[in-house]
Amino acid sequence: MQGIELHAIDLMKRAGKYIRQMIDHAYHIEEKTNKSDLVTEIDKNVEDLLIEGILNQYPDHHIYGEEGRAARPETLGGTIWFVDPIDGTMNFIRQKRHFAISIAIMVEGELKYGFVYDVMADEMFHSIKGLGAYENGIRLAPIEEKPVREAIICMNATWVTANRRIDAALLAPLVRDAVGVRAIGAASLELAWVAAGRVDGYITMRNMPWDYAAGQMLIEELGGRVGTIEGDAMTFQEQTSVLAGSRTFVADVLTYVNK
Numbered sequence: 001m002q003g004i005e006l007h008a009i010d011l012m013k014r015a016g017k018y019i020r021q022m023i024d025h026a027y028h029i030e031e032k033t034n035k036s037d038l039v040t041e042i043d044k045n046v047e048d049l050l051i052e053g054i055l056n057q058y059p060d061h062h063i064y065g066e067e068g069r070a071a072r073p074e075t076l077g078g079t080i081w082f083v084d085p086i087d088g089t090m091n092f093i094r095q096k097r098h099f100a101i102s103i104a105i106m107v108e109g110e111l112k113y114g115f116v117y118d119v120m121a122d123e124m125f126h127s128i129k130g131l132g133a134y135e136n137g138i139r140l141a142p143i144e145e146k147p148v149r150e151a152i153i154c155m156n157a158t159w160v161t162a163n164r165r166i167d168a169a170l171l172a173p174l175v176r177d178a179v180g181v182r183a184i185g186a187a188s189l190e191l192a193w194v195a196a197g198r199v200d201g202y203i204t205m206r207n208m209p210w211d212y213a214a215g216q217m218l219i220e221e222l223g224g225r226v227g228t229i230e231g232d233a234m235t236f237q238e239q240t241s242v243l244a245g246s247r248t249f250v251a252d253v254l255t256y257v258n259k
Contacts, residue, residue: 004058004105005128008081008115011053012101015046015085016119023096039089043067046085046101054081066210076109076236084210088186096120102188104213106236114217116192125192125218133195133221140195143224145248148256151200152180154190158205165205165241166229166257174256187242191215194244195222201245203253205229209236215244225250229257 019042028041047069054061055070062073065083073080081103086092088099097120105113114133116125127133133140153174159165160172175181182199184190188211190202195218202215213236216226227233229241231254243250 005113005115005126007053007057008103008105008113009124009126011050012103012115012117012124014053015049015101016117016122018049019046019086019092019101019119023092029093039067040086040093042092043086043089044069047083050083050085050101050103054083064209066208076106078108080106082106082210082213082236084188087188087211088184091185098184098189099186100189100192102210102214104210104217106213111213111217111220114214114221116188116214116218118189118192125195127195127214127217127221129217129221131221133218135196140218140222141197143195143219143222143246144197144200145246146200147248147252148174148177148201149179151178151245151249152182153178153201153203154182154184154193154199155203156183156185157181159203163205170257170259171203174253187211188215191226191242191244192218194224195219201243201249201253203229203241203243205241206239207242208239209234212242212244219244223247229253 030039047065047067051070061079063070063081064072084102087102092099101117103115112129114127125135160168187207193199194202219226225247226244229243
């Protein structure tokens with residue numbers, strides 16, 4: 001590796017060290033939209049650290065960050081860094097594990113790099129367009145093709161109870177048919193686990209670009225597919241559903257949704 005990818009990894013490692021130093025200290029917690037959507041001063045400080053490190057090296061690049069500490073770009077032109085300083089803030093606060101720093105880099109509308117750093121496990125997942133995906137520098141194997149009936153799926157239980165985004169009756173049979181269902185609580189990690197073969201698919205009705213962009217890179221570099229629950233391509237400009245896994249898994253899930 002060289003250049004921009006090394007710089008991104010170095011920044012994320014530095015941010016991870018800061019998080020580990022602060023995780024047992026007292027810090028301020030705020031609700032954003034509801035009791036499950038939280039932000040801490042650590043999230044904000046980490047995003048500031050990442051933004052400063054990016055713009056000092058690449059002043060003409062743009063940043064699309066979760067906490068909005070830098071002006072978000074209005075288009076996908078130029079080079080954009082999608083930044084989630086702590087993906088899984090509830091896990092960070094309550095469990096002190098199973099959260100990640102997530103960064104994806106897009107150039108002129110095309111994803112080129114993806115990084116997901118599991119801070120407490122010290123696992124760095126990264127991918128480079130056309131060069132595969134890696135876990136702590138070791139190349140990951142292509143994603144194994146599995147239908148729903150052979151799959152472990154990452155999905156929040158919200159989507160098989162009454163909700164405003166999808167008819168729960170569509171996904172309930174999928175849960176019944178799968179080998180098992182898990183929920184980590186951090187989208188970027190769940191997508192990284194799909195890439196690493198720890199789970200076989202990921203489904204949600206509500207992600208932002210900083211949640212899924214890095215994981216999308218990992219999965220697509222290993223032959224998998226990432227799109228919406230309707231089977232459309234990702235747009236990277238708004239909240240959306242996400243369906244990810246092997247091509248076989250994704251195609252199988254769409255048969256449940258489109259009944």
